[in-house]
Amino acid sequence: DAFYEGTIAETVVLTLNSSSNYSIDPNATNATVAITSNDPLPQVLIEAVTVQPVPGEVNEGVSQVFRVRFANAGDVSNEDTNILLSISGTATNPNLLEDASSIGLGPDDGDDFWISSGLSVQVDNTATPPTLITTTPTVVIAAGQNEAFFTLDAIADGVAADDDLETVTVQVGTGTGYTPGTTNSATVTLRDMDVLPTVTNILRNSPSGE
Numbered sequence: 001d002a003f004y005e006g007t008i009a010e011t012v013v014l015t016l017n018s019s020s021n022y023s024i025d026p027n028a029t030n031a032t033v034a035i036t037s038n039d040p041l042p043q044v045l046i047e048a049v050t051v052q053p054v055p056g057e058v059n060e061g062v063s064q065v066f067r068v069r070f071a072n073a074g075d076v077s078n079e080d081t082n083i084l085l086s087i088s089g090t091a092t093n094p095n096l097l098e099d100a101s102s103i104g105l106g107p108d109d110g111d112d113f114w115i116s117s118g119l120s121v122q123v124d125n126t127a128t129p130p131t132l133i134t135t136t137p138t139v140v141i142a143a144g145q146n147e148a149f150f151t152l153d154a155i156a157d158g159v160a161a162d163d164d165l166e167t168v169t170v171q172v173g174t175g176t177g178y179t180p181g182t183t184n185s186a187t188v189t190l191r192d193m194d195v196l197p198t199v200t201n202i203l204r205n206s207p208s209g210e
Helices: none
Strands: 010-015 030-035 043-048 057-059 063-070 081-088 113-117 122-124 131-133 138-141 147-154 165-172 185-191
Touching: 043 165, 043 185, 057 147, 063 138, 138 147, 147 185
Parallel strands: 057 185
Antiparallel strands: 010 030, 043 063, 063 147, 081 138, 081 165, 113 147, 122 131, 165 185
């Protein structure tokens, strides 16, 4: 076939059944052959799949789902494939990691977004309290699957900003068991939904003298 099946070899075992018409060498009752994939590594694509009111824009307080998938619909690995990602743009989130709700960690003050689900996360349980370890974000396409998903949440901070358009770009990096495809990055724009305050100048009558 033309589909990539992963690096783990598949095996076929042939075993002789007994019969009165022949005898079987006890040292050679079966034979095993290994089948390895000689197809090229699959290409990995990424795309933003949530339909927003304005395509490409994510309002504060709204989530955006991204899909990471093998380009060929028939490509499924026989092992988990760790897809390395890089996250950049003008929006702020220094850790680039998802929330570990089990240990009470979430976005920090000043963050514009966070990855609420779908990315792998490492926790240092020796720290008090436990803390997230900053690593290269990774999404896993599980064995037997063709795609994986993760979710970006735009944080509603209640603070109006003069520059209400900030970007987040997610790009597929080079890893093991795949190659980045032609559509290897996706960019969304975060829109500030808070309203700038109105300042009213009220002039009151007051005694004055020369």
